Amino acid sequence: xxxxxxxxxxxxxxxxxxxxxxxxxxxxxxxxxxxxxxxxxxxxxxxxxxxxxxxxxxxxxxxxxxxxxxxxxxxxxxxxxxxxxxxxxxxxxxxxxxxxxxxxxxxxxxxxxxxxxxxxxxxxxxxxxxxxxxxxxxxxxxxxxxxxxxxxxxxxxxxxxxxxxxxxxxxxxxxxxxxxxxxxxxxxxxxxxxxxxxxxxxxxxxxxxxxxxxxxxxxxxxxxxxxxxxxxxxxxxxxxxxxxxxxxxxxxxxxxxxxxxxxxxxxxxxxxxxxxxxxxxxxxxxxxxxxxxxxxxxxxxxxxxxxxxxxxxxxxxxxxxxxxxxxxxxxxxxxxxxxxxxxxxxxxxxxxxxxxxx
Amino acid sequence: xxxxxxxxxxxxxxxxxxxxxxxxxxxxxxxxxxxxxxxxxxxxxxxxxxxxxxxxxxxxxxxxxxxxxxxxxxxxxxxxxxxxxxxxxxxxxxxxxxxxxxxxxxxxxxxxxxxxxxxxxxxxxxxxxxxxxxxxxxxxxxxxxxxxxxxxxxxxxxxxxxxxxxxxxxxxxxxxxxxxxxxxxxxxxxxxxxxxxxxxxxxxxxxxxxxxxxxxxxxxxxxxxxxxxxxxxxxxxxxxxxxxxxxxxxxxxxxxxxxxxxxxxxxxxxxxxxxxxxxxxxxxxxxxxxxxxxxxxxxxxxxxxxxxxxxxxxxxxxxxxxxxxxxxxxxxxxxxxxxxxxxxxxxxxxxxxxxxxxxxxxxxxxxxxxxxxxxxxxxxxxxxxxxxxxxxxxxxxxxxxxxxxxxxxxxxxxxxxxxxxxxxxxxx
Numbered sequence: 001x002x003x004x005x006x007x008x009x010x011x012x013x014x015x016x017x018x019x020x021x022x023x024x025x026x027x028x029x030x031x032x033x034x035x036x037x038x039x040x041x042x043x044x045x046x047x048x049x050x051x052x053x054x055x056x057x058x059x060x061x062x063x064x065x066x067x068x069x070x071x072x073x074x075x076x077x078x079x080x081x082x083x084x085x086x087x088x089x090x091x092x093x094x095x096x097x098x099x100x101x102x103x104x105x106x107x108x109x110x111x112x113x114x115x116x117x118x119x120x121x122x123x124x125x126x127x128x129x130x131x132x133x134x135x136x137x138x139x140x141x142x143x144x145x146x147x148x149x150x151x152x153x154x155x156x157x158x159x160x161x162x163x164x165x166x167x168x169x170x171x172x173x174x175x176x177x178x179x180x181x182x183x184x185x186x187x188x189x190x191x192x193x194x195x196x197x198x199x200x201x202x203x204x205x206x207x208x209x210x211x212x213x214x215x216x217x218x219x220x221x222x223x224x225x226x227x228x229x230x231x232x233x234x235x236x237x238x239x240x241x242x243x244x245x246x247x248x249x250x251x252x253x254x255x256x257x258x259x260x261x262x263x264x265x266x267x268x269x270x271x272x273x274x275x276x277x278x279x280x281x282x283x284x285x286x287x288x289x290x291x292x293x294x295x296x297x298x299x300x301x302x303x304x305x306x307x308x309x310x311x312x313x314x315x316x317x318x319x320x321x322x323x324x325x326x327x328x329x330x331x332x333x334x335x336x337x338x339x340x341x342x343x344x345x346x347x348x349x350x351x352x353x354x355x356x357x358x
Numbered sequence: 359x360x361x362x363x364x365x366x367x368x369x370x371x372x373x374x375x376x377x378x379x380x381x382x383x384x385x386x387x388x389x390x391x392x393x394x395x396x397x398x399x400x401x402x403x404x405x406x407x408x409x410x411x412x413x414x415x416x417x418x419x420x421x422x423x424x425x426x427x428x429x430x431x432x433x434x435x436x437x438x439x440x441x442x443x444x445x446x447x448x449x450x451x452x453x454x455x456x457x458x459x460x461x462x463x464x465x466x467x468x469x470x471x472x473x474x475x476x477x478x479x480x481x482x483x484x485x486x487x488x489x490x491x492x493x494x495x496x497x498x499x500x501x502x503x504x505x506x507x508x509x510x511x512x513x514x515x516x517x518x519x520x521x522x523x524x525x526x527x528x529x530x531x532x533x534x535x536x537x538x539x540x541x542x543x544x545x546x547x548x549x550x551x552x553x554x555x556x557x558x559x560x561x562x563x564x565x566x567x568x569x570x571x572x573x574x575x576x577x578x579x580x581x582x583x584x585x586x587x588x589x590x591x592x593x594x595x596x597x598x599x600x601x602x603x604x605x606x607x608x609x610x611x612x613x614x615x616x617x618x619x620x621x622x623x624x625x626x627x628x629x630x631x632x633x634x635x636x637x638x639x640x641x642x643x644x645x646x647x648x649x650x651x652x653x654x655x656x657x658x659x660x661x662x663x664x665x666x667x668x669x670x671x672x673x674x675x676x677x678x679x680x681x682x683x684x685x686x687x688x689x690x691x692x693x694x695x696x697x698x699x700x701x702x703x704x705x706x707x708x709x710x711x712x713x714x715x716x717x718x719x720x721x722x723x724x725x726x727x728x729x730x731x732x733x734x735x736x737x738x739x740x741x742x743x744x745x746x747x748x749x750x751x752x753x754x755x756x757x758x759x760x761x762x763x764x765x766x767x768x769x770x771x772x773x774x775x776x777x778x779x780x781x782x783x784x785x786x
Contacts, residue, residue, distance in 0.1 A: 047447065051440040149531060149557075159540050159771055160482070160533035162462050166778055177779075178466035256435060258462040260533050262560050263435060300440065303430075314430040315390030315399075315658075 003351040019201055025348075036190055041183035049182040054255045055296045057189040058247050063276040063288035064200050065243030070274070071282035072204055073236035074216030075125050079137035081269030082144035083241050085261050086114040087248030089154050092163045095176075095253065096156060103168040103175045103253070107192065110249030111242045117144075118241020125233050129219075141270055148261040164258035176253045185254050192250060196243050201285050203239065212236050213283075244273075279329060281341025290340035298325055381423045382682060382694070384409060385445035387431050387438060387455045390658070393561035394433040394457075394586035396616045397667055399658055401456055402428070404671025406657035407646050412679060414649035419679055420686040422693055433586070435459045442467065451699040452476050452678055458534035466779070469493045474700040478674050479504070479610055479633050483537055484771035486733025488704065489783040491772065495703050497677070497734025498722050499633045499759075501583075502767060504609045505538035506759035507631060507738040508581055509545045511607075514757075520551040526577035528568060528584070528592060531557040535583045538609070542581075544763050562588025569595040582608045589617035597624030604629065610738065613750070614666040618743045626745035629753070631738045634673045634722045636750055638664035642672070642717030666750060669721070676716045681706050704729055723756050729785035733768070736761070 003024045010016045020026040044053065062080060069075050091110035095103070121140040125133050148154050155163050167177030173184045203209050211232040214222035223229055252259045259265070272295060280291020299321050306317035336343050350357075388402035389395055409424045418424050427448060429441035438460035442453065452474050455461055461481035468475045475494045477485065483502045485494035499507075512520060527542055529535030539555055546553040554577060556568045562584065569592075572580060580601065584592055589612045596606050604627045608617070613630025643663055651660050662668040685694045685702025694702070706727040713721055725735035737756035744751050776783050 045447075047443040050443040055436065159484075159537065160458075160462070161536045162459075162533045164462065164466070167780075178470035256439065256463060257466060259435070260459050260462070262531055263459050266560065307428075307430075314388065314428045315395075318391045318430045318432060 003348070003354070005352065017205070019205075033194070037187070041187055044182045044186055046182050049186045050255070051300055052297060053186050054189055054250075056292055057186075057193045058250045058255055059273065059276060059292040059296050060193055060289050061196050061247035061250070062244050062273045063280060063292045064196055064285060065240045065247065066273050067277050067280075067283065067285070067288045068200060068204070068212070068243065069236050069240035070277055071284065071287075072209060072216060073212040073233065073240075075122075075233060075236060076130065076134040077137040077240075078134050078267070078270045078274065079121060079140035079144070080244055080273040081265040081267060082141040083114050083118055083244040084248030084251060084269060085144055085148055085265035086117045086241075087111060087245030088252035088259060088265065089148055089163065089261075090114065090245065091249035091253050092165065093154070093156075095166060095168055099166070099168070103170050103188075106168065107246055107249040107253065111246040114245020114248065115238045115242040118237045118244070119234050122234050122237030122241075125237065126230060138267075138270075141267055145261050145265060148265075160260075162258055162260050163252065165253040168253070176257065178257070180254075189250055189254060192246055196246065197285055197289075200239075200243070204285070208232075208235060216283075275329070279332060279339055281339030284339070284341035286344060287339050287341030290344065294328075294340065295325070298328070381425045382419060382451055383425050383427065383445075383449045384678065385441070385448075385450045385453060386426055386428045387441050387445075387453065387457075387460065388428055389431050389433045389456070391430065392432040392434070393563075396590075397586055397611065397614065398433065398456060400614070400662035400665050400667035401671035401674075403656070403658040403660070403662045404668035404673075405454070405675045406671075407650050407663075407668075408642075408672045408675035408679070410650045410655050410657070411642075411646045414653065414655070415645060419682045420692040424679075431455065431457065431460060433457050433459075435463055439463060446471060446473060449696070451682065451694065451696055452703070454478065454674055454678070456480070458482075458537070459532060462533055465491070465494055471696075472700070473696040474703050476674070476678065476703065478670075478677070480534065484768045484775065486731060486768050487772035487783075488727075488729045488732035489772075489785055490776045490781055491732065492729075493700055495727065495732045497706070497727055497732060498708075498725055499610075499736045499738055500733055501537040501609070502541040502764045503733070503736035503759035504631055504738055505541040505581070506545060506736075506764055507740075507757045508607050508609070509542070509549065510757055510760060511740050511754065512579060513549065520549045523551040523579065524554065524575070524577040525551050525579045525581060526554045526556055526572055526575065528556045528558060528565075528572070528580060528582045530562060530584055530588055531559045534585065534611075538581075538583055540767060541764065544767065545760065548760075548763065558584070558588055558592075561586060563591055565591050565595050569599050569601075572596075572601065573599040578605060580606045582606070582612050584608065584612040584617075589614075590620045593618055593621045593625050593628055596628075597621050603627035604742075607631070607740075610670075613741060613743075615748070615750070618745070619748070623745045625743055628743045629740055630743075630750075632666065632741050632750070632752070633738050634670055635720060635739070635752060636664070636666055636669050636741075637721075640669075640718045640721065645717055646672075673718070673721055676713075676718065676721070677706070677708070680708065680712060680716070703727060704732070736764070 020029050066080050069077050087110040090113035091106050094106040094109045124136045155161050165176040167174050174180050175188050211227045214227050215232045276291035276295050279294055281287025302321045306312045307314055386402055386405055389398035406426055409426050413424055427445050431438045431441055454476050458480050461477045477496045479499050481496055483500040485491040485496050486500055542553050558565055558568055582592055606628055608630035610631040610633050618625040618628055681703040684705050685698045686692050689698045704727055709724050713719055723735040723737045736759040739752050739756055740754045741750045741752045
């Protein structure tokens with residue numbers, strides 16, 4: 001009824017190829033942005049920001065990053081945890097080496113360093129594909145974690161091998177360290193999420209994204225029609241690692257404040273982000289958000305319902321959480337193998353015709 | 359309609375707000391799942407049972423009921439943060455995360471929020487310097503004390519000299535496992551033994567190559583900083599390469615029953631540190647049995663009473679309860695705030711009579727806490743596993759640590775922390 005194309009006339013190519021061609025969709029998108037930027041910061045508290053919003057936003061960036069590489073360019077990667085660690089450690093080194101520079105640039109710097117590292121580990125992708133590439137990126141995962149554990153320079157020779165984020169500010173407002181306000185950290189991450197999502201969306205529908213998708217769909221055919229696989233694959237690795245690096249930097253500096261590489265950026269993290277991308281939907285920006293929301297929020301929600309509301313024993317709830325999340329992943333993947341994004345697409349198709357489908 | 363219902367349930371679940379009541383809130387960040395659950399369960403059981411016993415027997419502490427909030431962390435830092443944020447608004451008096459990783463996370467947060475942290479024999483060692491770490495306490499002993507106690511014990515056993523001996527440290531490759539390295543390096547310089555460090559990655563189920571290295575290098579002594587499943591595997595591997603068990607020392611987190619029983623008779627003679635005594639006949643256990651277990655309120659399945667980590671969890675609860683009592687007396691108020699709790703912890707005095715009052719005579723060393731020293735006595739005992747009886751036997755009395763070496767390290771590390779974070783050290 002409200003969600004329809006009828007009566008919408010487009011007179012330019014720009015209008016025709018915009019991200020949200022339907023007016024209702026567009027307004028909904030603006031409404032979400034408005035709520036996210038202008039309403040939530042005023043009502044948010046420490047619990048919501050640290051338990052719900054920060055992990056969701058940060059994992060969403062990581063999932064967008066991995067989605068570019070795996071979903072759009074077809075290169076399976078199990079090195080996400082390692083690349084997040086690069087972002088975190090680069091950010092840490094920058095924060096401690098240049099304490100007067102704005103934290104925004106440290107996080108960006110973390111992303112740039114990770115992009116360089118990602119390109120380096122992306123080189124084997126020119127020769128190997130599929131499972132074999134997954135194994136090569138797995139090597140990156142283990143190597144990077146080992147490196148950050150082994151070389152004291154990376155953690156400024158601290159006795160414990162931990163890195164902890166000192167207080168850094170943006171326009172006088174503390175963003176990292178213990179004295180942060182909930183709204184400040186939330187907005188800081190939200191700005192990064194918005195920027196990366198818009199950037200990713202525009203990259204993927206432009207020529208760069210088309211090249212990636214050509215490589216994903218059939219690399220030999222892509223090469224024949226003039227796509228340079230070297231550039232396409234390495235640019236996918238660079239952009240993807242850039243995003244993952246930003247998420248790693250935020251994860252360390254803004255969210256946790258102190259990390260230990262093996263615990264925070266282990267192989268589990270790589271799998272978690274990969275699951276987010278698969279459950280959310282490969283090759284979809286919305287899917288990255290949906291996947292991150294699903295895997296970050298569902299356990300918190302279940303815990304609060306089972307322990308907080310029903311008063312069950314914590315260990316029972318924790319075990320049941322695994323069962324329920326696992327089951328739901330199975331059900332979702334059987335019901336819709338293309339992920340939550342496809343469910344969303346189908347819903348929208350139905351809504352266009354609603355309430356008169358015939 | 360159904361969707362609305364689910365959504366509202368979800369929203370209610372997210373909020374999870376419990377009514378604020380005038381009572382003493384003690385959060386228990388426990389882990390009963392994951393690779394470290396074997397250690398997390400008995401500790402948490404002991405911690406909870408003691409408070410439950412106080413509620414049932416004395417009606418709480420100073421007339422105020424203790425409300426215990428358990429939150430499962432799975433030894434995972436992200437969940438630890440979630441638990442901290444979920445419980446701090448309830449008026450939490452003291453946090454005991456039982457995880458060095460979570461502790462590192464909580465030190466700045468808890469300090470900013472003014473809530474004390476008690477990291478008993480774990481966490482950041484230099485927090486013993488209370489002038490810098492105002493809200494962090496690690497009495498009765500810390501990792502560096504532990505390392506030094508082992509070396510002092512070895513000195514005793516070897517006629518006062520370790521010259522030319524070799525010592526291997528097999529450690530959990532994390533902040534926890536790396537803590538003793540600096541102390542052991544200093545001590546190796548001082549006493550002339552050579553030190554090899556061998557890392558085991560989380561969770562520690564795979565240690566073949568590490569023990570192959572030990573087999574090849576044949577160190578005189580192996581010291582282990584392990585936790586969770588890593589301990590069982592290490593003891594088994596040591597047995598497999600026929601390493602003499604009496605030369606294998608675990609720290610106090612690597613010396614519980616479940617660490618040695620899987621290896622069976624082969625674990626006979628394995629030694630470990632302990633910071634408290636174990637005695638299943640303590641009068642307090644009888645109280646716990648009548649007031650908590652018989653009433654059907656036992657935490658967990660109730661099977662851990664008297665075990666090493668149960669006793670330690672209970673000891674932690676006793677120290678917390680004593681600090682609450684001290685705070686109540688200091689401020690003349692029974693419903694104390696976290697700030698008052700901090701003062702209580704800083705003024706804590708544990709004497710033989712105090713421990714007698716707990717129903718646990720001589721469970722730990724006697725010590726006084728002060729602003730300058732949040733670290734307690736720093737003493738530990740050495741115990742040995744008797745596989746035949748299935749019992750830990752204390753070999754020594756409380757052994758002092760090498761204060762000269764450790765105090766210097768504590769000052770150095772805490773001052774570095776103060777400089778990094780712009781903290782002005784001071785006791786006011």
